[in-house]
Amino acid sequence: MFKRYNPSNWELDWVAVGESAMIVALAVSAAYLLYRVVFAIAYRITRSSDTPIDDMVLRKIQRPIKWAMIAVSITLVAEANATLASIWEPIARFVRPAIMGWIAYTLVKAFAAGLEYRLEVREEGEAIDLAASRSRKTRIAILSRTATFAIVFITVGLMLLSIPGVAAIGTTVLASAGLAALAVGAAAQPALKSLIAGLQMALTEPLRIGDLVVVDGHTGRVEEIRMSFITVRTWDERVIIVPTSRFLEQSFENWSRKSEMLTGPVFLHLDPIAEIEPIRIEFERFVKAHPLWDQRNIGLLMTDAYPESIALRLSMSSKTIGDLFQLRCDVREHMLEWLRANQPNALIRHRLELPGGHPKAEEPQLP
Incomplete structure (x- = not known):
């Protein structure tokens, strides 16, 4: 593109510039036309699919594939044009790993979105296992983030290694393996610890x-x-x-490791004079008629007895943790109202009794 440098005569070769620009324009146009044809056919094929996951993946990878095809077309024509190759190759060292990393990143995101969509969409009448659904969502989220971290790390590393100075420094550091391992291990300890913890979280759940x-x-x-x-x-x-x-x-x-179904207690602290059997009958009647009870567990036990009080544990179960919380609140409110109406003496009252009455309550003596 540029003629050999001469202090007395240095000028731009406009013929070479025009020729290179025309070649690049033709290559980019051909690549863009091929890109439109390929994706038009791909979208036509995906329209016959029963799931929208295919369209979702195509939309995610459409842009990076377009730029990848343009970069490949310029690389191909640069091999036949020395002037264009001298300009394109230094740029391509950064462009190629960046585009490949972009494609890998979008593929990971597309497949993660597709897997999450399959979890959300259920066939009519299909039973939903909340524990299994959460397990899959957690694994998808952690593994996709781990893959994203690895892709970004490798892509940035390849782009930096394309710089001659950085590559020379990397070669010098790697020559002393012990020092390099120690330095990298110390610097990357927090990141590696987080990465390992995330992978362990995905595997052990x-x-x-x-x-x-x-x-x-x-x-x-x-x-x-x-x-x-x-x-x-x-x-x-x-x-x-x-x-x-x-x-x-x-x-x-x-609280929801295996499933949402739990058994929860309501504690009542009553006076020892309380009659337990009527309280048990009323409690079971109320819970069995409540729409949030799942018919698994119900029971009333006296768990503690003290000189001035007793403790009753009223246990019940429900399908979800939210339903169980509401059921416990309803039982607590209902049983207190029932005790006030039917066994008021069972509610604990603290009284202070003094033999002979309080001294200040005596009538004052007249002088």
């Missing part, structure tokens, strides 16, 4: 997206699982941010 957990005294639903942290949303709409390693290194409660 101590918790999943949507599980109800109790961690550090906070009760809430797992809303998001990332490589370095997990978000838990509480009932009052607060968001608790917990490091991922916290769930692997310390204990926590998972």
Whole structure:
């Protein structure tokens, strides 16, 4: 494109510039036309499919495939044109890994979106297993983020290694393997720890997206699982941010590990004079008539007895944790109203009795 440098005569070869520009324009036009034809055929094929996942994948990869075809067309014509090759090859060192990483990234996102769509769409009459659905969603989320992290890391590394200075530095550092391993291990320890914790979370599944957990005294639903942290949303709409390693290194409660079906208690502290059998009959009558009871567990037991009080545990079950919470609240309210109406003496009252009455209650002596 440029003539050999000469201090007395240096000028731009406009013929070479025009020829290269025309070749690039023809190559880009041919690649774009091929891209339109290929995707028109692909969309026509996907229209006959029963699922929209095919369209979803095509829409995700459409843009990176377009630019990949353009880059390939320029590379092909550059092999036959030395002037164009001298300009394109330094740029292509960055473009090629970037486009390949973009394609891999969009493929991961497309397949993850397709798998999530298959979980959400159910056949009519098909039973929904909440535990299995949460398990799959959690694995999809964690593995897709892990793959995304790896793709971005490798792509950036390949782009940096295309710079001669960076490649020379990398070769020098790798020559001393012990020092390189020590430096990389120390620098990447937090990232590797988060990566390993995320993979372990996906494989062992101590918790999943949507599980109800109790961690550090906070009760809430797992809303998001990332490589370095997990978000838990509480009932009052607060968001608790917990490091991922916290769930692997310390204990926590998972109320929906296997299923949403739980048995919950309501405790009543009553006077020892209370008649237990009528209370049991009323409790069972109310729960059995309640629409939120799932007909699995019901029972009333006296769990403690003290000189001034007794403790009754009223247990019941429900299909979901939310239903169980509402059922317990209803039972607690109903039983207190029933006790006030039918056994008022069973409600504990603290009284202070003084022999002979209180001294200040005596009539004053006249002088």
